[in-house]
Amino acid sequence: MIRRRDLLVGGAGALALSGMGAAPARAADEVVVGVLYAMSGASAQVGVDARHAIETALDIVNQNHDLDLPLARGTGLPGLGGARIRLVFADHQADPQKGRAEAERLITQDKVAALVGCYQSAVSATVSATAERYGVPFVCADSSSPSLHRKNLKYFFRPAAHDEMFSAAMFDFLDAMRKKGQKIDSVALFFEDTIYGVDSSTVQRKLAGERGYKVAADVKYKTNSPSLTAEVQQLKSANADVLLPTSYTTDAILLTKTMAELGYKPKSMIAQAAGFAEKVTYDTVGDKLQGLISRGSFSLDLAAKRPSVGAVNDLYRARANRDLNDNSSRQFMAMLVLAEALNRAGSTDGQKIRAALAATDIPGTQTIMPWKRVAFGPDGQNTDADPVLLQWVGTKFVTVFPEQAAVAPALWPMNA
Amino acid sequence: MTTQALAQVLASGLLMGLIYALIAVGLSLIFGLMDVVNFAHGEFLMLAMYATFGLVLLTHLDPVVLMPLVAALLFVLGAAAYLGVVRFAMRAKANQGMVQIFATFGLAILLQGAAQYLFTPDYRNVQNTWLGGRTLDLGGVFLPWPQIFGAVVSLAAFGGLHLLMSRTDFGRALEATREDQGAVALVGIDRTRVFALGWGLGAALVGLAGAVLAVFYYIHPQVGASFALIAYVTVALGGFGSVAGALVAGIVVGLVEAFTAVILPPSLKSVGVYALYLAVVFVRPQGLFGRL
Numbered sequence: 001m002i003r004r005r006d007l008l009v010g011g012a013g014a015l016a017l018s019g020m021g022a023a024p025a026r027a028a029d030e031v032v033v034g035v036l037y038a039m040s041g042a043s044a045q046v047g048v049d050a051r052h053a054i055e056t057a058l059d060i061v062n063q064n065h066d067l068d069l070p071l072a073r074g075t076g077l078p079g080l081g082g083a084r085i086r087l088v089f090a091d092h093q094a095d096p097q098k099g100r101a102e103a104e105r106l107i108t109q110d111k112v113a114a115l116v117g118c119y120q121s122a123v124s125a126t127v128s129a130t131a132e133r134y135g136v137p138f139v140c141a142d143s144s145s146p147s148l149h150r151k152n153l154k155y156f157f158r159p160a161a162h163d164e165m166f167s168a169a170m171f172d173f174l175d176a177m178r179k180k181g182q183k184i185d186s187v188a189l190f191f192e193d194t195i196y197g198v199d200s201s202t203v204q205r206k207l208a209g210e211r212g213y214k215v216a217a218d219v220k221y222k223t224n225s226p227s228l229t230a231e232v233q234q235l236k237s238a239n240a241d242v243l244l245p246t247s248y249t250t251d252a253i254l255l256t257k258t259m260a261e262l263g264y265k266p267k268s269m270i271a272q273a274a275g276f277a278e279k280v281t282y283d284t285v286g287d288k289l290q291g292l293i294s295r296g297s298f299s300l301d302l303a304a305k306r307p308s309v310g311a312v313n314d315l316y317r318a319r320a321n322r323d324l325n326d327n328s329s330r331q332f333m334a335m336l337v338l339a340e341a342l343n344r345a346g347s348t349d350g351q352k353i354r355a356a357l358a359a360t361d362i363p364g365t366q367t368i369m370p371w372k373r374v375a376f377g378p379d380g381q382n383t384d385a386d387p388v389l390l391q392w393v394g395t396k397f398v399t400v401f402p403e404q405a406a407v408a409p410a411l412w413p414m415n416a
Numbered sequence: 417m418t419t420q421a422l423a424q425v426l427a428s429g430l431l432m433g434l435i436y437a438l439i440a441v442g443l444s445l446i447f448g449l450m451d452v453v454n455f456a457h458g459e460f461l462m463l464a465m466y467a468t469f470g471l472v473l474l475t476h477l478d479p480v481v482l483m484p485l486v487a488a489l490l491f492v493l494g495a496a497a498y499l500g501v502v503r504f505a506m507r508a509k510a511n512q513g514m515v516q517i518f519a520t521f522g523l524a525i526l527l528q529g530a531a532q533y534l535f536t537p538d539y540r541n542v543q544n545t546w547l548g549g550r551t552l553d554l555g556g557v558f559l560p561w562p563q564i565f566g567a568v569v570s571l572a573a574f575g576g577l578h579l580l581m582s583r584t585d586f587g588r589a590l591e592a593t594r595e596d597q598g599a600v601a602l603v604g605i606d607r608t609r610v611f612a613l614g615w616g617l618g619a620a621l622v623g624l625a626g627a628v629l630a631v632f633y634y635i636h637p638q639v640g641a642s643f644a645l646i647a648y649v650t651v652a653l654g655g656f657g658s659v660a661g662a663l664v665a666g667i668v669v670g671l672v673e674a675f676t677a678v679i680l681p682p683s684l685k686s687v688g689v690y691a692l693y694l695a696v697v698f699v700r701p702q703g704l705f706g707r708l
Contacts, residue, residue, distance in 0.1 A: 040529075042638045044537030193683040220683040226642045229428040230677030230685065237421060253539060253634045261551050261560035261632070262424075284541035284634060 030086045031077065031348055033338065034106030036099060036117030036127055039091035042224055042250050045280060046119050046327060050141070051089060052320035053328035054116065057335035058085055059315060067308045069366055070340035079343035088112060092123050099123035103130040113348040114139065116334050119327065120248075121145035121196040128156045135350040137341075137357055141334030142327050144272075145199040149381040155350070157357050159337045159374050160330045161385040163272065166295040167203045169387040170270050171211050173293075173401045173410070174242065182412055188217035188240035188266070190231070190255070192247055197223075200246040200272050216240035224250050228258045236264040243268070249275040256285040267413035269293065270389070277326035282392065289392050291414030296390045297369050298329035299399045301407045309368045324368075326390075333367055337374055370405050423557045425674045431563040433670020438570035438625040439643055440650035441577065441662040442494075442618035448657020449594050449614040452502060455520040458644025459527035460619050464490050464626020465635045466531065469540050478545050479631050480565070487623040494619025495612045497523060502615070503608065524640075531637035540635040547631050562632035569628050573621060574663050580617075581659065590614055594657070649693050655706020665704060668692070 035054055037047035059065075062084050065072040076082040088110045092099035099118055106112045107130070114137045118124040124143035131138035132153045140148060140158040144166060149158055178184050187208050191197035197220065208215050217238030221231045232255065235243060243266040247255060252275025259265070271294040275281055282289065300323060303309040312332065313324050324332065337360060342348075345356035362374040364384070372384035389401035391410055400410035443457045454460075467489050471482045505519035506512065542548070550561040581587040593600050593610045601607055633639070650669050654661025669689050676688030696703060 040532060040537070042636065044532060044637070045539070048537060220681050222683045222685060224642050225685075226646060227428075227432050227673070229432065230425065230674050231682045233421065233424055233428070234678070234682070249539060250634065250636070253541075257632060257634075260549055261563075262558045263551055263553065280539045284539055 029081075030084050031080060031342055032086050032088060032110055032112045033335075034103070034110060034112035034115045035087050035089045036092050036102055036106070036115060036123070037089070037119060038094040038123075039089065041093045041095075043094050043119065043248060045249070046278070047091070049320055049322070049325075049328050050119065050331045052316060053324070053331035054087065054335045056312065056316045056319060057332045057339065058087060060312070060336065061085060061339045065311075067311055069308050069312075069368075070336055070362060071343060072308075077339065077343040079346040080348075085339060085342070092118060092120075092127075094120050094123065096120075096122045096126040100126040100130050103127045104134075107131070107134045107136050112136065113342065113350070114338055114353055116141055116331075116338060118143060120194070121148060121199065122194045124148055125195060128153055131155050135354075137338075137350060137353050139334045139338045139357070142330040143196070145195050146203065147195065147199055149379045153380065155354055156380040157337075157360075157376055157382075158380060159333055159371075159376075159382045159385060160297050160369075161387045162381065163200045164203050165385065166272065166387045167200065167207055169389060169401065170204075170244070170295060171207045171213075173270070173389055174213065175211060176401070177410070177412055184213070184241045186214040186216040186238075186240040187242045187244055188219070188235050188238050189215060190217070190219045190221065190235060190243060190245045190247070191272075192223040192251055193220050194223060196248075196274065197246045204244055214240075221251070223248065225254070228254050229262065231255075232258045232262050232264055235259075235266075236262060239266075241267055242270060244270055244272070245276065246272040247275045249278045249281060252276050252278070252281045253284050256281070256288050260285075260288050265415060267415075269414060271295070273326045279322050279325060282395070286392065286395070290394075291411050292392045293389050293400065293410065293414070294326070294392070294397070296326040296388050296397070296399075297371075297385065298324065298326050299370075299388060299390050299397055299407075300324070301397075301399055302368070302370055302405075304407075305370075305405075306365065306368055312368050329368060333369060333374075336367075337362065370399075420556045425678055426671070427557055427559055429671035429674030430667060431559065431567045431670070432674070433667035434567040434570040435563065435625065435628060435666075436643075436646055436650055436669050437663045437666020438566070438573055438628070439622060440647040440654070440666055441574070441659060442621035442625075443647050444651045444654065444657055444659065444662045445577075445621070446615060446618040447651065448659075449590060449618075450506075450597075450611055452506070452516050453520070453648075454497075454502075454615075454618070455517065455644075456497065456524040456527060457622060457647055458640025459524045459531075460490060460493065460622045460640070461626045461629070461643055462531060462635075462637060462640035463493065463527065464623040465630040465633070465639060466535055466540075467623070468627045468630035469542055469635050472542050472545075479542055479627055480546060483569070483624060483627045486627040487620040490623025490626070491616040491620040495616035497619070498612045498615035499608075503611070528637050528640075535637065537637060542630050542635070545631050560632065562628070565631070566625075566628035569624055570666075573624055574659070577621070577659055586613065590617075646689075649689060651703075653693055653696055653703055655703030658703065658705035661703055661705030 037050045039047040061071045076084045090102035121143040137155045144163045146162045146164045189201045191201040269292045276294045341356040345352040364371045390397040391400045399407045505515045508515035547562040552559040650665045654665030672688045677685035
């Protein structure tokens with residue numbers, strides 16, 4: 001008779017043996033990377049899209065593609081003897097504590113060489129601290145809070161822009177519109193109550209003060225609220241020239257619906273992407289968002305300047321059944337930047353990968369973004385990740401700022 | 417604060433409060449009937465919203481017309497949840513209270529997971545309804561038609577429920593079962609049948625709420641969670657088992673929430689509701705209308 005105890009002991013032994021036997025062999029033929037997103041809960045769709053984006057990047061690395069992107073030509077990582085990258089996904093449910101626990105599990109049990117994630121800045125904050133403790137590099141794909149790179153972490157890298165850069169672009173744009181004779185005196189801040197919203201509003205409040213815009217309303221709201229009526233009421237009575245919302249998808253949809261219900265039509269809105277970068281927001285309430293401007297890292301009309309944009313979008317669409325957006329394009333790039341560094345590191349050792357990431361220098365033309373290049377400062381932030389502003393016109397986003405990237409002039413006010 | 421702004425806050429709070437009441441009353445009814453807190457109540461709401469969305473796609477009819485059908489579907493779901501899950505949980509020999517909690521909580525997680533698997537985590541939205549996007553402008557006070565409609569449905573549901581409970585045999589059987597489960601068995605009332613119908617009725621009510629919400633709210637596998645929390649507070653505030661309590665407490669919660677958001681930063685707007693809840697728990701633990 002086989003007893004449960006025997007099975008357990010035997011199983012453990014087999015596991016230990018396979019672990020011992022496989023470890024050195026595995027290092028040569030695959031590199032394991034941990035990917036952390038919310039795969040369930042209110043932001044699950046972002047996680048599902050992120051998975052497609054990162055798998056698209058992986059496909060470009062592992063298969064042969066004739067594209068001007070790092071590691072596109074040829075298969076696998078030549079620097080690691082042609083090794084392939086294997087992804088392990090973890091679901092952090094948008095909860096910082098679950099993010100920390102999952103990061104720890106990926107590092108200690110799955111022995112990942114690096115981590116990628118996490119969308120919600122609050123989660124990226126705990127994951128980056130965990131990665132630092134274990135000496136495992138964390139490539140932050142799409143969290144934009146400036147406080148993340150201010151912690152002097154050695155293993156934190158962010159190829160995309162952060163909210164100070166994005167917000168500066170917004171105010172540069174407002175200044176430019178003022179110069180053109182538009183009357184823009186006041187802004188209204190509307191932001192969610194986690195690190196993403198709070199950091200974003202701090203920057204915007206500061207910039208408004210420095211550049212002479214009155215903050216007519218400063219509304220911090222509870223994320224995933226059943227109703228935003230009272231909040232919208234406050235925005236409406238403030239009646240600022242520009243509304244600056246910082247929201248995830250649920251709140252972006254509810255805000256737009258409530259604004260329409262209460263008859264609040266701001267002259268213009270400039271959003272801090274996230275929920276306002278999601279296709280589903282436009283599928284549900286896009287008709288009410290005509291002329292909305294969102295900051296972005298990406299736009300499909302960049303295909304004119306970066307030929308790989310269209311090809312990558314086709315690959316992504318085949319998986320996700322939707323186009324790349326501001327979030328998924330950054331997730332794609334994060335994986336590609338990491339793979340390029342892994343290849344140069346020629347090792348799965350955390351320190352060596354860190355050194356390779358720190359030495360990254362990818363020209364903007366080899367990305368699908370409007371960036372000048374990818375090169376990290378000592379704080380792990382890419383300072384050459386030029387943001388763009390996109391405007392929702394008809395059924396698509398059009399790049400309207402800065403001028404060198406613009407495809408069309410901005411419609412101002414939004415309902416013009 | 418201007419009179420107009422005050423009127424707006426009052427009206428918004430009242431409209432939302434009536435919808436909260438409609439969401440909560442089914443929960444209260446089930447608790448009053450058999451001392452079981454249905455932790456899957458929010459998921460029933462979510463499924464009602466998906467049912468509305470699906471039926472609109474299928475029939476191209478307005479959600480308003482489809483409301484009775486959604487309520488009927490939820491009635492079946494509620495009765496099935498009782499017969500398939502809760503009935504067995506109630507047979508537990510030890511720790512019956514905990515078993516019930518785990519059973520309905522497990523049901524909630526199962527329904528959420530199933531919804532995410534079947535419907536994907538994408539956000540849905542019922543478009544092209546008679547009510548959608550229309551707003552009544554009363555001299556600068558804006559009342560969205562979907563919410564006015566929701567409030568009317570809520571009041572009608574409460575009226576109907578009152579008639580059902582006081583004028584029909586089923587209502588009287590429900591009331592009697594609630595008073596003394598043992599005694600009703602002696603007079604030949606089938607307890608299992610009454611419970612199943614009670615669960616069906618509770619679910620049908622939250623089904624109505626789901627159909628109302630689907631017109632002006634996004635639909636998502638997680639959408640039940642934020643409303644369920646408010647429903648629990650509403651039920652506790654009004655008194656577990658009290659139908660009138662659910663109505664009054666729903667309105668109170670809506671108003672307190674609206675005014676707190678004006679007085680405090682909006683991110684703290686639930687604070688007022690929970691402060692009130694705590695006060696009631698200390699002063700009147702059975703709730704405003706509850707019996708101990």
